[in-house]
Amino acid sequence: xxPDAIELQALKADSFGxxxxxxxxxxxxxxxxxxxxxxxLRLPAWWLARREARGLRQVLGAEAVPQLLGWDGRRLDRSYxxxxxxxxxxxxxxRAYFRLARRRLQSLHRxxxxxxxxxxxxxxxxxxxxxxxxxxxxxxxxxxxxSRWMRLLAREDLRHLxxxxxxxxxxxxxxxxRRLLKRHSWVRDLWFRTGKPMYRFVTRRxxxxxxxxxxxxxx
Numbered sequence: 001x002x003p004d005a006i007e008l009q010a011l012k013a014d015s016f017g018x019x020x021x022x023x024x025x026x027x028x029x030x031x032x033x034x035x036x037x038x039x040x041l042r043l044p045a046w047w048l049a050r051r052e053a054r055g056l057r058q059v060l061g062a063e064a065v066p067q068l069l070g071w072d073g074r075r076l077d078r079s080y081x082x083x084x085x086x087x088x089x090x091x092x093x094x095r096a097y098f099r100l101a102r103r104r105l106q107s108l109h110r111x112x113x114x115x116x117x118x119x120x121x122x123x124x125x126x127x128x129x130x131x132x133x134x135x136x137x138x139x140x141x142x143x144x145x146x147s148r149w150m151r152l153l154a155r156e157d158l159r160h161l162x163x164x165x166x167x168x169x170x171x172x173x174x175x176x177x178r179r180l181l182k183r184h185s186w187v188r189d190l191w192f193r194t195g196k197p198m199y200r201f202v203t204r205r206x207x208x209x210x211x212x213x214x215x216x217x218x219x
Contacts, residue, residue: 001070001077005031016045021080028080029069048138049076055140058113064104064125064133081133083125086164091126095172098165101132105157108134114141114153118160152185159183 005024012019017034032052037045053076056068066078083089091097101124108115116139117123125133143150162177173181 001072001075005029007031015041016048022077030066030078030080032076032078034074046073051140052076052137054142055113055115055137058140058142059108059111059137062104062107062111064127064131065108066135066137081125081127081135083127083133086121086124086126086168089126090168091130091132092168093171094130095169097126097130097132098161098169098172101161102158104132104134105161106154109150109154109157110145112142112145112150113137114143114150115139115157116141116153118157119163121164124161124164155180156185 005022007020008023008028009021010018011021011030015038017032017037019030019032022029022031032049034042034045034049049071050073053068053071056066056078059065060068064081066081069077069079071077105115105118115123115134115137117136118134120136123134123136125135127133141150141153145151145154159180162173162181165177166173166181
């Protein structure tokens with residue numbers, strides 16, 4: 001951790017912690033701080049942050065993902081990536097972006113990690129050089145890359161990427177990719193029947209916030 005770091009800008013603050021851009025001795029980094037999480041949410045907030053730390057350790061050294069700098073049970077520090085969320089800087093017609101995004105995603109899968117939250121455009125960055133990056137590993141799952149479970153989750157990650165490709169670069173979709181988009185796994189169907197209604201109830205009714213599926217504020 002960097003005890004003498006100073007906060008430059010708050011990036012996000014919700015019931016599960018405060019995320020801020022920090023400057024330390026080694027330069028810029030991002031900190032998730034659980035200090036102000038309400039008492040009744042501290043356990044799930046800690047669990048999500050711990051899960052993110054584990055996911056970042058699993059892909060340490062991978063391209064275009066945050067590098068874990070420290071996790072002490074209350075603060076999680078990760079490297080800063082200079083870019084904008086996909087909805088802020090849409091890669092319209094950018095075939096190279098989606099080709100590289102697929103390769104980088106597959107690299108994470110080979111390292112034994114499924115991201116599990118790539119439907120959100122906010123979790124895809126367009127870096128300053130126009131290339132893709134992936135952030136927010138709170139729901140990531142680690143395991144043996146060739147296990148049936150991990151291959152299923154990896155396919156769902158890919159489907160989510162292809163949905164973004166269909167939005168911003170539909171002319172580049174291949175026949176195989178179009179068929180994959182039509183194939184819904186039981187995991188996806190179960191989530192829509194059970195998990196998603198509960199998620200919406202907790203976030204919108206209990207916590208009084210809405211992330212708009214990671215696509216930014218509604219107009």
